[in-house]
Amino acid sequence: MNDAGAGRAASEESLLEAFSRFLSLQRGLSVHTVRAYVADVTQLLDHLAGRQPADDVPALAGLDLATLRAWLADQQRRGMSRATLARRSAAVRTFCTWAYRGGHLAEDVGLRLRSPRPDRHLPAVLAVDDAARLLETARQRADDDDPVHLRDWAALELLYATGTRISELVGVDVPDVDLRERTVRVTGKGDKERVVPLGVPAAGALETWLARGRPALAGPASGRAMFLGARGGRVDPRTLRGVLHRLTAVAGVHDLAPHGLRHTAATHLLAGGSDLRTVQEVLGHASLATTQRYTHVTPERLLAAYNQAHPRA
Incomplete structure (x- = not known):
């Protein structure tokens, strides 16, 4: 050159x-x-x-x-x-x-650039029974008290309970979790924080991980990170992606990535009767339109709500 x-x-x-x-x-x-x-x-x-x-x-x-x-x-x-x-x-x-x-271009040439609309296909989601089977498989695998298996169980329980993104999950610190109130504080896109509730099974898995798993892996590089890798540092998202793929195979359920478990959580919340605004808050969507993509997955619920609420249904 x-x-x-x-x-x-x-x-x-x-x-x-x-x-x-x-x-x-x-x-x-x-x-x-x-x-x-x-x-x-x-x-x-x-x-x-x-x-x-x-x-x-x-x-x-x-x-x-x-x-x-x-x-x-x-x-x-x-x-x-x-x-x-x-x-x-x-x-x-x-x-x-x-x-x-910044003065690098004489005009904003991208101002009139129109972009194609992204595909609106949602990834596959697990049925309620299949989600339960996946998490039970993770729990049974953790019965050997291997700290990595305890971590995997707690991480998957928290992913499904809260619908967090995998990047949000690995960024959780120990003080962010309140087991008494059963909530977790996560930092999402744009460094926006939100507090998300979690259920009894997830709280139990986290309690076990904190008592028996995390101390076994913790080291100088651990800091306040909730989920640790085998060498004691904050766990890598790719590690948990691999864990989920392996456990879906062991459980005999549809293979999916962590984002698919997030979609599964949102779908089950809506199917269980939660309103869109609540699901929007849980998932950390900036726009309600993003959350509305899930509504087509539960047409029975929407029809039932319509029949109950509309005077001429």
């Missing part, structure tokens, strides 16, 4: 680092979202570099609305999912607005 090419690469790296800091510090986005947005913008910059053979061309030269549309259309032709395209559209719109306000 010549000096001009090295200078351009350094300019792009500096731009991406500044954008990453903006997303983290000013927008308060999660580490996962920041990483995804920066990766999306990196691909856009690579696309621009391919259209500008000269190494001394500025990183954002040639960026306009037509280029953005062509970049997204090319990815759609390659079979990119609508959800990924929607996220990448959001990432580049955010980037263009940031770059314009």
Whole structure:
């Protein structure tokens, strides 16, 4: 790479680092979202570099609305999912607005960029009996008092009881859980905190984990983290994802990821008679429209509510 090419690469790296800091510090986005947005913008910059053979061309030269549309259309032709395209559209719109306000672009070229609507298909959920079978399998596995098995049981009970995201679950600290009141404080998207109730089985599993499992794994790196890995640090989300996949296989129920257990919890809350506002608060959705996606899963409940409430049902 010549000096001009090295200078351009350094300019792009500096731009991406500044954008990453903006997303983290000013927008308060999660580490996962920041990483995804920066990766999306990196691909856009690579696309621009391919259209500008000269190494001394500025990183954002040639960026306009037509280029953005062509970049997204090319990815759609390659079979990119609508959800990924929607996220990448959001990432580049955010980037263009940031770059314009920072003087890196002469105009906000992403302002009129329209993104495809993401697929609204919900992941598969477990029936109530299957969810109970999964958790009973985790409980029986923990009968050997292996601290890792005790952790897995408590983590899955808490996931199902609260409908938290896996990132929220691994971020829980010991003081965040109030076993007497049976509540847990979690930090969601945008660093927003909420307090979520949990049931008796989850509280029991957590109590057992805190008494017999966590002390066996705790070490200098544990801090206040509720759920620990085998080496004593805060457990990695990927570890618990693997645990869930293995336990669904052992229990003989439909395989699902942690987000599927979150959807399962929401579906069962609605089926049990909970109102949408309550479920919205439990799940930490910013918009009620997001929570309403679950209503089609329980048409019997909605019909029963309609028949009971409407004067001409």
